[in-house]
Amino acid sequence: MKKLAYILLCLLYCLPVSAQKKSAAVNEKFWWKRNNLRVIQTNLPGYEAATLNPDSLVADLIHFSANTLIINAGGIMAFYPTKLKLQYTNPYMKPNTLRDVISKCHQNGIKVIVRFDFSRVHESIYKVHPDWCYISPKGERIINTNMYAVSINAPYVQQGAFEIIGEVMDMYPIDGIFLNMPGYQVNNAYEGKYLGIDQNEADKKRFFEYSHGLTLPTEENPTDPAYIKYLEFKKYTGDDWSKRLYDLVKAKNKQVAICTYTDNYVDIIRHESQANSGLPYWPYTASDNVNNATHSFPTHIISNASIQQIGFQSRYNAVEPAEVAIRLYENIANGSGLDLSMMGDMRGYEDERNYGVISKIYAFHKKHEAYFGNYASTAKVALISPGLWPGGPPMQEYRGIQLMLKEAHIPFDIILSEQIENQADILKRYGTIILPETTGLTSAAIQALKDALAGGTSLIATNTALSDNPQALLDIFGAKVLTKEYDGSGNYLQPDNASIFKRLKLQRMIMLKFNLAQYDFAGADSHYLPILSKGRPGPPEIIGGHTPTGQYAMATKRTGKGMAVVLPFNIGRMYYQNGYQEHKHIFLDVLEYIYPQATQDIVTNAPEKVELILQRYGKNDAQANGNKNDGLILHLINLTGFSGATYFEPLPVYGITFKIRCDFKPREVVSLATHQPIKFTYQNGAVGFTVKSLADYGAVLINR
Structure with a gap:
C-alpha cells in the first residue's frame, strides 16, 4: 500500500500545476484529510445528559479553539430518542440535545464525530438476550454494575450495531463516527480482571465453520494449533465486521469519517x-x-x-x-x-x-496550523515496534532503544513488525533498521530485510530477535542459538575494541542483567564483547573470578553492501529499567560504527531531555497540493521538568546550537512562534544556527 502511495505521489509531482491543484481539490472534500484536527471528546456519564447545554458546550469548544467534537450517541445507551428496542435509552436523555449540539457546532465550523460503544448492553437487554453476551470458560459474565459485555459474533454486534449506526446517520448530519472499545472481550478492563476466551455459542459456531471443524479453544496457548487458528479467526472476523461497517457508512455518506483504534477500513486511526x-x-x-x-x-x-x-x-x-x-x-x-x-x-x-x-x-x-500535519520524515534510522499497544519485556526492550535514540537526538521512524512486508521498498531508504527482540516475522518480512541489507541498509538485532527463525538468524547474522534464555545477572561484558567502543574508554567491565542468550557465531565475520563468567558472589573478601567464557555478546556479518549486527542480550530493557549510561554507550557506538551518519544528521548541544523532531514540511493551507518540500521544521520539546514519575514545569534552556544536514541552501531560518529571522550559516551541506532560549516548546522553520 505504501509503495502504491509513493508511486502516486511521484506521478503527482510530474503533473502540471493545474492538475496538481485539481487533485488537491478532490482530496480536500474529505474533511479529515487536511490533518488539522483539534479534537475535544466529551465522554458523557449518563446523568450529565440532563444538564448538558448545547450553547455552553459550543462556547467552550470555540474558547478552546477546538474544531472537532466527539460526543456520545449510542450503543451502551442511546443519548438520542432511538426507536430501536435492542438499544437501551439513557433515562436522562433530552430528545433535542444531540440535534442541537450538531446544529450549533456546524454553525460555528466545528465537525461532530458521534461515539458508539458496542462492547456492552444494559441488563434489561441481557435478560431478554443472554445469548448476545460474553461467557467465560468457567461460565462467568463480564459485568460492570448493570452493563454486560457482549460477544462480537452474536446478533447484537453483527446486526444490531449496524441498525443503530444507520438510525443515527438517518437522523443527524454527522461528520464522523467513533467506535470505542472494538474487538473481542477477554478482560473486565474496568476492574483489571482476566476471564478468558469468549465461549458464546455464536463464537463456537462461527469458529467451527471458519476452521473447518476445530473446537473453540478455552486457553490462550501459543503452542496450540487451535489457538493459532483462533488468532487468525479474530483478525478475519474483525476485518469482516469493519468492512461491512465501512460499506454501510460510505454508502450513506462518503464524507462521514470512521475513527477507531484499528487500521483496516477506517479513515482516522485513534490512539x-x-x-x-x-x-x-x-x-x-x-x-x-x-x-x-x-x-x-x-x-x-x-x-x-x-x-x-x-x-x-x-x-x-x-x-x-x-x-x-x-x-x-x-x-x-x-x-x-x-x-x-x-x-x-x-x-x-x-x-x-x-x-x-x-x-x-x-x-x-x-x-500556525499551516505548518502542521503535512510532513515527511527525514529519518534514516528505523525502529521496529512489537505492536501499537506493546507490553511486557518486548515493550521494555523496544522503549529502551527508543530512549537511547531520543537522548542522542538521532531521528528515527517506528514501524510495526507486522507491517515490514508491506514496507519493503521503504525499508531500503534507511541507513539502519533496528530489531529490538523482534520475533514472529513472516517469510515475506524476512525477505524484505534481506533485500534492504543487500542494498546497503544495516541491521541491528537485540536479545532474542529472529531466534524463532534459525535459518534467517544464520543467513542474516551468521548466528546459531545455543541457549536462548539465560539470566545474565552477575556476568560482565568486556568492551574489547577501542576503535568501536569509543564511549567506553574508562570502563573495562560492563554489568549485565536480564536475558543473555548464548550464540554460536561461527557463521559471522567478526565477534566482539567477550562475556565474563559470574565469578564468586559474596562479601568483598571473596568476590572476583570473572573469567572469559569463550562466548561473545556481539557479532557482525556483511551481506552485499550492508552490515548486520546481533547483540543477544537485553541492552534496551536494561537501559529502560536502570538507565546506566554504559549500555546506551555500547548501543550508540555500535550504531555509529555501522552507520556513522546516524549521529551526524543533527549535531547539537541540547540537553538529553530536550526532545528534537525534524520533519520535511509543506504548507498545509487551502492551497496545499500535497507538496512537502517547502523546507524543514525542527520541533523542540522541553522535558527537563520530568522527574522519574513526576511532571514539573520545565527549566528554561539557553543557547542551543544546531548543525543540521540539509540538502538545500535555506532562503531563511525563522522562529515559528514569532516569524523573526534567526542568523544561520550553510556549509558542507549543513545549516547551522542557535536557538537563544527554550521554554516548554519551540519550532524553527528552515525554508527553501
Missing part, C-alpha cells in the same frame, strides 16, 4: 496517551504512538488522544498539566493533530488544572 500503570514512567507516549502509527499506516490520519483521567478508578482526577503539554506538543511534532478526552463536558469539571495548557496549545495550533 491514546494514558497515565502509566507502573514504573518506569514513559514521557514519550505521544511521540511513540504517533510515530508508530504514522509510519506503519502512512495512508491514514492519526489522532492521538491525551486521556485526562489518571485511571479507570480515578476518572475525575486529571494527569499533570506539564504532562498534557508534552503529549500535545509531541502530537504536533510527529504529525498528528490535537486530541483530548475528558469525562463530561467542560463546565463544572472536577479538575480544571489543565485548562490553561489546553487553551494555550490549541490556540497555538490554530494560529
Whole structure:
C-alpha cells in the first residue's frame, strides 16, 4: 500500500500545476484529510445528559479553539430518542440535545464525530438476550454494575450495531463516527480482571465453520494449533465486521469519517496517551504512538488522544498539566493533530488544572496550523515496534532503544513488525533498521530485510530477535542459538575494541542483567564483547573470578553492501529499567560504527531531555497540493521538568546550537512562534544556527 502511495505521489509531482491543484481539490472534500484536527471528546456519564447545554458546550469548544467534537450517541445507551428496542435509552436523555449540539457546532465550523460503544448492553437487554453476551470458560459474565459485555459474533454486534449506526446517520448530519472499545472481550478492563476466551455459542459456531471443524479453544496457548487458528479467526472476523461497517457508512455518506483504534477500513486511526500503570514512567507516549502509527499506516490520519483521567478508578482526577503539554506538543511534532478526552463536558469539571495548557496549545495550533500535519520524515534510522499497544519485556526492550535514540537526538521512524512486508521498498531508504527482540516475522518480512541489507541498509538485532527463525538468524547474522534464555545477572561484558567502543574508554567491565542468550557465531565475520563468567558472589573478601567464557555478546556479518549486527542480550530493557549510561554507550557506538551518519544528521548541544523532531514540511493551507518540500521544521520539546514519575514545569534552556544536514541552501531560518529571522550559516551541506532560549516548546522553520 505504501509503495502504491509513493508511486502516486511521484506521478503527482510530474503533473502540471493545474492538475496538481485539481487533485488537491478532490482530496480536500474529505474533511479529515487536511490533518488539522483539534479534537475535544466529551465522554458523557449518563446523568450529565440532563444538564448538558448545547450553547455552553459550543462556547467552550470555540474558547478552546477546538474544531472537532466527539460526543456520545449510542450503543451502551442511546443519548438520542432511538426507536430501536435492542438499544437501551439513557433515562436522562433530552430528545433535542444531540440535534442541537450538531446544529450549533456546524454553525460555528466545528465537525461532530458521534461515539458508539458496542462492547456492552444494559441488563434489561441481557435478560431478554443472554445469548448476545460474553461467557467465560468457567461460565462467568463480564459485568460492570448493570452493563454486560457482549460477544462480537452474536446478533447484537453483527446486526444490531449496524441498525443503530444507520438510525443515527438517518437522523443527524454527522461528520464522523467513533467506535470505542472494538474487538473481542477477554478482560473486565474496568476492574483489571482476566476471564478468558469468549465461549458464546455464536463464537463456537462461527469458529467451527471458519476452521473447518476445530473446537473453540478455552486457553490462550501459543503452542496450540487451535489457538493459532483462533488468532487468525479474530483478525478475519474483525476485518469482516469493519468492512461491512465501512460499506454501510460510505454508502450513506462518503464524507462521514470512521475513527477507531484499528487500521483496516477506517479513515482516522485513534490512539491514546494514558497515565502509566507502573514504573518506569514513559514521557514519550505521544511521540511513540504517533510515530508508530504514522509510519506503519502512512495512508491514514492519526489522532492521538491525551486521556485526562489518571485511571479507570480515578476518572475525575486529571494527569499533570506539564504532562498534557508534552503529549500535545509531541502530537504536533510527529504529525498528528490535537486530541483530548475528558469525562463530561467542560463546565463544572472536577479538575480544571489543565485548562490553561489546553487553551494555550490549541490556540497555538490554530494560529500556525499551516505548518502542521503535512510532513515527511527525514529519518534514516528505523525502529521496529512489537505492536501499537506493546507490553511486557518486548515493550521494555523496544522503549529502551527508543530512549537511547531520543537522548542522542538521532531521528528515527517506528514501524510495526507486522507491517515490514508491506514496507519493503521503504525499508531500503534507511541507513539502519533496528530489531529490538523482534520475533514472529513472516517469510515475506524476512525477505524484505534481506533485500534492504543487500542494498546497503544495516541491521541491528537485540536479545532474542529472529531466534524463532534459525535459518534467517544464520543467513542474516551468521548466528546459531545455543541457549536462548539465560539470566545474565552477575556476568560482565568486556568492551574489547577501542576503535568501536569509543564511549567506553574508562570502563573495562560492563554489568549485565536480564536475558543473555548464548550464540554460536561461527557463521559471522567478526565477534566482539567477550562475556565474563559470574565469578564468586559474596562479601568483598571473596568476590572476583570473572573469567572469559569463550562466548561473545556481539557479532557482525556483511551481506552485499550492508552490515548486520546481533547483540543477544537485553541492552534496551536494561537501559529502560536502570538507565546506566554504559549500555546506551555500547548501543550508540555500535550504531555509529555501522552507520556513522546516524549521529551526524543533527549535531547539537541540547540537553538529553530536550526532545528534537525534524520533519520535511509543506504548507498545509487551502492551497496545499500535497507538496512537502517547502523546507524543514525542527520541533523542540522541553522535558527537563520530568522527574522519574513526576511532571514539573520545565527549566528554561539557553543557547542551543544546531548543525543540521540539509540538502538545500535555506532562503531563511525563522522562529515559528514569532516569524523573526534567526542568523544561520550553510556549509558542507549543513545549516547551522542557535536557538537563544527554550521554554516548554519551540519550532524553527528552515525554508527553501
